[in-house]
Amino acid sequence: MNDTKRLLIRGMKLTALADAVGMQVSNLSKIINGQRKANIDLARKLASAADDLCGMRIFDPNDFNADLSPNLQNVCDDVLIKIGRASCRKRVDLG
Numbered sequence: 001m002n003d004t005k006r007l008l009i010r011g012m013k014l015t016a017l018a019d020a021v022g023m024q025v026s027n028l029s030k031i032i033n034g035q036r037k038a039n040i041d042l043a044r045k046l047a048s049a050a051d052d053l054c055g056m057r058i059f060d061p062n063d064f065n066a067d068l069s070p071n072l073q074n075v076c077d078d079v080l081i082k083i084g085r086a087s088c089r090k091r092v093d094l095g
Contacts, residue, residue, distance in 0.1 A: 032064075
């Protein structure tokens with residue numbers, strides 16, 4: 001889990017995240033601090049619940065267990081996209 005995600009987790013109430021996945025806050029705290037690793041099912045639940053609580057889709061199971069398959073990791077974790085202005089042009093069919 002990168003520092004930005006860790007700050008988001010710390011900003012939300014751990015009790016809300018723990019309740020969302022049905023676990024104790026003390027165990028969740030150990031997972032976030034890296035003292036314990038979540039199994040694949042719990043890691044998926046934590047990622048989904050964390051996304052719901054922060055209102056973004058940035059968490060993945062690897063954030064709660066770094067030993068999981070890299071295929072479960074979001075490839076855009078460190079990419080920020082800024083959209084300034086989009087323009088639309090009339091599409092002309094040439095054929």
